Amino acid sequence: SQKDRVVAEEEWLRKWETGSIWFHKERGHPLLQKYLDVLLNGRSGLRIFFPLCGKAVEMKWLADMGHSVVGVEVSEKALKEFFAEHSLPFCEEPVPEISGAKKLQTTSGNIALYCCSIYDLSSSIVGKFDGVWDRGALVAVNPCDRQRYVSLMITLMEKNSSYLLVTVSYDPNKHKGPPFYVPESEIKSLFGNHCEIKCLQKVNDFSDKHRQWGLDYFLEVLYILKFV
Numbered sequence: 001s002q003k004d005r006v007v008a009e010e011e012w013l014r015k016w017e018t019g020s021i022w023f024h025k026e027r028g029h030p031l032l033q034k035y036l037d038v039l040l041n042g043r044s045g046l047r048i049f050f051p052l053c054g055k056a057v058e059m060k061w062l063a064d065m066g067h068s069v070v071g072v073e074v075s076e077k078a079l080k081e082f083f084a085e086h087s088l089p090f091c092e093e094p095v096p097e098i099s100g101a102k103k104l105q106t107t108s109g110n111i112a113l114y115c116c117s118i119y120d121l122s123s124s125i126v127g128k129f130d131g132v133w134d135r136g137a138l139v140a141v142n143p144c145d146r147q148r149y150v151s152l153m154i155t156l157m158e159k160n161s162s163y164l165l166v167t168v169s170y171d172p173n174k175h176k177g178p179p180f181y182v183p184e185s186e187i188k189s190l191f192g193n194h195c196e197i198k199c200l201q202k203v204n205d206f207s208d209k210h211r212q213w214g215l216d217y218f219l220e221v222l223y224i225l226k227f228v
């Protein structure tokens with residue numbers, strides 16, 4: 001069952017090395033476009049966090065709107081591709097608190113991407129955030145690490161912050177994941193005590209890739225989590 005499945009860091013690195021990055025959306029995510037106002041809530045100049053960011057193009061969108069973007073990703077190749085594909089000059093520096101980690105950031109500092117495991121981060125290193133875009137992150141975390149991931153994310157949330165969470169829904173007996181199936185009841189038990197949770201939309205995202213995985217339906221489910 002999915003709860004025992006473990007994807008090692010090396011496996012993710014290998015996906016990036018071999019270009020098996022089916023999760024990457026070259027044109028960005030339509031649900032972020034559609035619900036951007038819900039995330040921003042009329043505010044400008046926010047600090048926005050992208051956990052397990054890959055080379056998500058939405059980081060560039062938000063930076064271009066004047067927000068400050070922070071991401072974390074284990075694959076340095078992914079991060080270098082992000083800067084290269086958007087022609088963004090960047091600098092590299094070590095992160096004193098985390099051995100082996102690097103921070104890659106644009107010259108103006110408006111996009112700072114940590115190359116390390118998310119579990120190495122804490123609010124004393126990255127600060128707290130006004131907004132989170134979690135797509136391909138909670139659902140990519142190994143099921144055994146889900147509670148740890150969510151507990152960490154909660155410590156990174158500022159007061160009055162918003163967290164857009166995209167999960168996926170399919171028959172977990174037919175595909176081993178990732179992405180993993182995280183039911184609404186589990187979202188509620190993971191985050192429930194700390195925020196208000198609302199399901200914003202369910203969209204059909206079924207494609208040939210999902211058919212090849214042996215599935216016959218595949219939905220994306222978007223939640224907004226409001227921290228008080």
Ligand code: SAH
Nearest residue numbers: 012024052053054073074117118135136140
């Ligand atoms: N959010 C991105 C990428 C989703 S795929 C998008 O929407 O396109 C999940 C990503 O998490 C992969 O790029 C993988 O390399 C990275 N990853 C997996 N485990 C991680 C960890 N513990 N810390 C940081 N990044 C991790």
